[in-house]
Amino acid sequence: MSSNSTSTSTSHPFIVPNPSDLRSPCPALNALANHGYINRDGRNITVHALVEAMHEVYSLTKPLAYLLALAGVLLCGDGRTVDLHRLAKHNVIEHDASLSRQDTQPPNVYAPICADPILVSKLMRVSQNDFLVLSDLAVTRVIRESEALGGPLNPLRAEVGRAESALILQVFGGERLEVDKSVLCVWLVDGRLPESWQSPRGTVGIRTTVSVGRRIADVMDSIRNRERGRPSPLGPYHLTLFPLSRVLRSLMFGLTS
Numbered sequence: 001m002s003s004n005s006t007s008t009s010t011s012h013p014f015i016v017p018n019p020s021d022l023r024s025p026c027p028a029l030n031a032l033a034n035h036g037y038i039n040r041d042g043r044n045i046t047v048h049a050l051v052e053a054m055h056e057v058y059s060l061t062k063p064l065a066y067l068l069a070l071a072g073v074l075l076c077g078d079g080r081t082v083d084l085h086r087l088a089k090h091n092v093i094e095h096d097a098s099l100s101r102q103d104t105q106p107p108n109v110y111a112p113i114c115a116d117p118i119l120v121s122k123l124m125r126v127s128q129n130d131f132l133v134l135s136d137l138a139v140t141r142v143i144r145e146s147e148a149l150g151g152p153l154n155p156l157r158a159e160v161g162r163a164e165s166a167l168i169l170q171v172f173g174g175e176r177l178e179v180d181k182s183v184l185c186v187w188l189v190d191g192r193l194p195e196s197w198q199s200p201r202g203t204v205g206i207r208t209t210v211s212v213g214r215r216i217a218d219v220m221d222s223i224r225n226r227e228r229g230r231p232s233p234l235g236p237y238h239l240t241l242f243p244l245s246r247v248l249r250s251l252m253f254g255l256t257s
């Protein structure tokens with residue numbers, strides 16, 4: 001297991017980016033740049049650098065790391081490298097209904113890079129515990145998609161959004177997939193890897209990311225079906241979602257003002 005707390009505080013200290021440094025809407029990549037695992041200026045980041053950094057810090061398997069890195073470099077870069085700010089180009093990889101970033105406001109072509117404190121605060125208040133679990137992220141995704149578009153994202157972007165939540169759960173949630181809110185907050189807002197956090201013990205791969213994403217989709221479908229008064233496809237499991245429906249309603253109508 002790589003002990004991240006040692007490496008971040010010594011060989012890879014957190015340094016606040018200079019105004020000329022480039023950053024992305026992705027908290028994972030911003031943190032890698034802020035700790036010097038990839039170029040701190042956010043420029044000319046190669047596939048190799050991305051893969052090695054994601055493998056070392058977030059314990060991603062090489063196939064998953066390559067998949068993400070190639071998507072970034074081919075879709076938003078020059079085919080060999082990418083500058084972080086280019087990842088913010090709207091509706092390429094970047095999408096509406098992010099958990100922590102505001103949507104792109106037309107006529108802008110690039111999405112906001114920084115986390116929005118109100119969105120982060122709503123995410124943290126989705127549960128009363130000190131940690132977030134899978135259903136908390138699913139509830140928040142339903143709310144954000146409803147706020148942004150009045151309904152679900154298109155299937156491809158919805159899949160990307162769920163994969164991002166699946167990565168949060170696996171990278172920060174340990175075996176129980178329980179994500180410490182204070183750790184998540186620091187990562188989302190400051191792009192910093194907290195010293196209390198350790199890289200995942202096991203690896204995070206394509207298969208588990210798809211499977212956790214599928215579970216998030218099931219919970220999201222169940223919430224939406226309940227809101228429409230249809231029977232839940234999850235069968236008896238839907239009973240455990242009853243409180244979620246109330247959380248959803250209170251967040252949408254109670255806390256949004």
Ligand code: HEM
Nearest residue numbers: 025026028068069072087093094095098099100101164167
């Ligand atoms: C080269 C690899 C990667 C690329 C190109 C990439 C790209 C992006 C982009 C463009 C976004 C903005 C999407 C949006 O919210 O509109 C994003 C968000 C996000 N990324 Fe990454 N990412 C990469 C790796 C990772 C890794 C390794 C993780 C997890 C450890 C991760 C976690 C997230 C999360 C959680 C969000 C959503 C933030 C939010 O909803 O507010 N990404 N990523």
